[in-house]
Amino acid sequence: MSKIAAYRLYNQHIAQPRHLDVTSALTWMGAIQGQDYPGAKWSLGLRTPGSTDTDVEQAISDKKIVRTWVMRGTLHLVPAADVLWMAALCRPRVMAQMAYRFIELELDEATIQRSNTLFVNALAGGLQLTRKELFEVLEAAGISTAGQRGIHLLHRASLDGLLCQGTVENNNPSFMRIDEALPGVRALPRDEALALLALRYFTSRGPATVQDFGWWLDFPMADARAGLEAVKSQLVEEVIDGVSYWMPPTTTTPQPAPAYAPPGFDEYLLGYKVRDAVLDPQHANNVCPGKNGVFFPTMVLGGRIVGVWKRTLKRGALVIDPQPFASLSDEDMAGFAAAIQRFGDFWGLPVVVTRPNQ
Numbered sequence: 001m002s003k004i005a006a007y008r009l010y011n012q013h014i015a016q017p018r019h020l021d022v023t024s025a026l027t028w029m030g031a032i033q034g035q036d037y038p039g040a041k042w043s044l045g046l047r048t049p050g051s052t053d054t055d056v057e058q059a060i061s062d063k064k065i066v067r068t069w070v071m072r073g074t075l076h077l078v079p080a081a082d083v084l085w086m087a088a089l090c091r092p093r094v095m096a097q098m099a100y101r102f103i104e105l106e107l108d109e110a111t112i113q114r115s116n117t118l119f120v121n122a123l124a125g126g127l128q129l130t131r132k133e134l135f136e137v138l139e140a141a142g143i144s145t146a147g148q149r150g151i152h153l154l155h156r157a158s159l160d161g162l163l164c165q166g167t168v169e170n171n172n173p174s175f176m177r178i179d180e181a182l183p184g185v186r187a188l189p190r191d192e193a194l195a196l197l198a199l200r201y202f203t204s205r206g207p208a209t210v211q212d213f214g215w216w217l218d219f220p221m222a223d224a225r226a227g228l229e230a231v232k233s234q235l236v237e238e239v240i241d242g243v244s245y246w247m248p249p250t251t252t253t254p255q256p257a258p259a260y261a262p263p264g265f266d267e268y269l270l271g272y273k274v275r276d277a278v279l280d281p282q283h284a285n286n287v288c289p290g291k292n293g294v295f296f297p298t299m300v301l302g303g304r305i306v307g308v309w310k311r312t313l314k315r316g317a318l319v320i321d322p323q324p325f326a327s328l329s330d331e332d333m334a335g336f337a338a339a340i341q342r343f344g345d346f347w348g349l350p351v352v353v354t355r356p357n358q
Helices: 003-011 022-029 037-046 053-061 080-104 109-122 131-140 149-159 190-205 210-217 221-234 281-287 330-347
Strands: 065-069 075-079 163-169 172-177 236-240 243-247 298-301 304-314 317-324 351-353
Touching: 003 190, 003 243, 022 037, 022 053, 022 065, 022 075, 022 190, 037 053, 037 075, 037 330, 053 065, 053 163, 065 080, 065 149, 075 080, 080 149, 080 190, 109 131, 109 149, 131 149, 131 172, 149 163, 190 210, 190 221, 190 243, 210 221, 281 304, 298 330, 304 330, 317 330, 330 351
Parallel strands: 317 351
Antiparallel strands: 065 075, 065 163, 163 172, 236 243, 298 304, 304 317
């Protein structure tokens, strides 16, 4: 196993996870990509020994974890305590990238501000409403939600620090007011927010490059370098094959297990601009076919992604279909089967692993 892969597994708390609860694990990570809601919950379960889906749902119900749009304008799970400063940090960059789309949708600033007011009023008193219910509020006030107008207005209100997602039922998220649901959450000056996010990124995802950090944020490289500069005294630099990597100081030698089964969109792969340390570029299309933005769950053996897996629910059991990129030994398949058992434990369901066609 390469040093980069071993330390990433350790620092991401996939190997030798050290957090006692899912909120602590998420705070360590800073944020995890969350458009695939079940997968995002498993990302936390993977990093929290003995945790279950119920534990993640309880943390969301208790308003310790929320889901909202932040880095790259993409849905993430973030600690509730950090939602305001994270949204404020990302807002200018995301809004600049979305500006033309708002023009196409004929959403001017007056309409946006009116929509924001309608959302805030509709959610007053601690109410949580679904997207459909909030769209009905806009339509009743004469604001069309057709053609992605509605979702862009919700996105904007979230970036403005007004709303975030709360509980989810039947894959249908509800929205709530931040000021009422999360009283006391803090805002931070931009430089302080950037430094804090940089520290969380490099301590949880190191070894990583400043280019990795810039990609993850989708900020100009000048901002990525400024964030690193603010915290590099708390990190260590190591040059590997002529490239500077940054990571937290540690005297621990990582001892990763033989196999892991991360979900699609997990930070072990998506947290970096350059992914060669864990995935052979020739297999990138197997993980994200046609670069369509949909990432399959992965088989990780020896720190490398060696295949993908799919799940179906049949007769109360999770049927797991491993699809390795190449033939694997019986020992490797046994290691993966052991890793996927933790996935079944997280959901409280028995697991059946099919035999791959090799």
